[in-house]
Amino acid sequence: MRRFCHGARRWLCGERPALCPERSNCRGQGGLDMTISAAMSITDLRPTLLARLRPFQSTAFRHGPHPHAGPLLSYCSLDRERLSAISIDEPLLSIVLRGRKELWQGDLAEVLTPGMAFALPRGLVLDVVNIPDDRSGIYQSLILSVPALPPAIRPLAPAARIDGFAITLTPDLVESICHAAVAVADKGQSQALAGLRLTELLWLLQADPAGRHLMAGDLVQRARWLIAAQPDRAWSVDLLAADLGTGASTLRRKLTAAGWPFRALLAEVRIQVAHRAIGAGASVTQAAEAVGYRSRSHFTQAYRAVFGQTPGGRVIDGERMENARAG
Template identity: 40%
Template structure:
């Protein structure tokens, strides 16, 4: 059952209270990373002056909560304004103008952002029975709060501020996943699970890692030009060569871990005709020679 406007106001106040521990210390300006040990990108952002960021494009979708002040998200001539305590999604791959407006009373604009990158998105997709349809063109980016979602944010905030505990990094990742699983039942779900360009390239190469892939081959599979694909991967912080090598070394590690493959067979299946070249690559990627990897079986 949807919550009423009064319920939403109360839930927003509760959410802001739960996230208080993630606020930036007084005097801090700009971005503050939270829980880098988790392998998931969560950061706070704090400024003292109104700012406009023109033609912003996110490589990965993000879930944002304004902690103080307001944020305007412009798509062309249409804007949505998000007050403190209202969670919303910024989809990947779309151009937005963003305006951050400090709160008149405190003089601060502050927000907390969960970047739904490849790692977190893959965790989410593995946890869902069905993957939501991409709804990046949805009219609304805001998310209606529920008591369960507020509770999940509180769990995540507690985990991110308690990373001295040995298991806290894993706990924090799972707490962030808890938030996304709850969002998977909302209209914004498809924006969070959309596969990025890097994942699409990996999937194509994984289907036949022994093929002598060139960037033009994969670009043609994706229906884009080679130069466009290179730019897209560069924005994702990688390159075609790095993705190709990563897939091949992941394949090599799995095959060498199977008693049914010899070193040469694993090399050929991973796309290497030269055993010595394969051995050098495996040792660099895994820290061990192919024979040592097989010896661990």
């Protein structure tokens, strides 16, 4: 199985794409009715999105990836290519800029045309056909990988089944896609701004069934987010299981199997939240109370277990850094 390694900036791990003989005739195979996806608003926003993303259209017509910055890249194909059993290692938001893309996953088949956005979840295995357009002889897509969700975005349970990949465009979503692409691609922009733009985009995509694929998280990720959102809550396995929609014994067993027994996970997440609070200027006492510790000695012990130093050492290190910057 080949892996689609966008995060590592490798094009199919440096290998040429595998031919997919069973997709050689991409229409009508297996009795499937291969039609253009209708995932668009009544007002067709595809031309608007394409016009706004024109600066990202490649002028260096090379086959393969064209990195912009960070997790953003363009992908070009100069020939029709059929890629078999591609495994997605990071969630991807992509927009077709030129040509046509066909996605095949089991009995699901979609055709995506220029200006259409689509989302692929982590771990998905599918067949892909990239088809250059007749005029330019180029297929191109803009791809934004989402290796980790921003803290404000809640991880969602993976969908039981995937009914489609295409995202329904709205005016707000078109604006957000363009703002996020520009912010991520501009190396002169602060990472904080790029993070805010990505958070805004993912927030809007939560309302779209296909867009929600990008927010899928495993059980540990979802448990971490819930604890971090309310670190001072008197968490128990029963409470956490209820919020996750599963049974307490099932949760305990799955967390342990993943290497995170409940108590260890609870302590680690709380200490990470406290660590960030201290870095932002909170006192040790304020940080400890904010994450549910009533005993400073217990907090110090837990902090040392995670970071190898006392929280007081973190404060001193921070003060030294500020003094160095001032000097």
